[in-house]
Amino acid sequence: MEFADFVRAVFALVLTLGLVGMAAVALRRFGPDALARFSPTRKARRLAIVESLVLDPSRRLVVVSFDGQERLLLLGEGQVLTPGPAPRKPKTIA
Secondary structure (H helix, E strand, O other): OOHHHHHHHHHHHHHHHHHHHHHHHHHHHHOOHHHHHHOOOOOOOOEEEEEEEEEEOOEEEEEEEEOOEEEEEEEEOOEEOOOOOOOOOOOOOO
16 A cells, blocks of 8 residues: 555545534534424324323233324234123023
């Protein structure tokens, strides 16, 4: 490796570190909100988790809000265990 190649590599390293340093100073000066101003604004979210309660290691209760309604979900074992309608008892004929 010749001396000119070594000088070129050191110059490239100094230039790269200088650009990174200038970017850090600019970000500190203008703040983290500077990048948020350039991103498009989001619409209001329709789905939100209101509350979550761990029952045991395999089950959890979750209150989910969507479109102004709230639903209670029982999650467990990789599936939604929400209770359906109560099973009907067969009528006995007397």
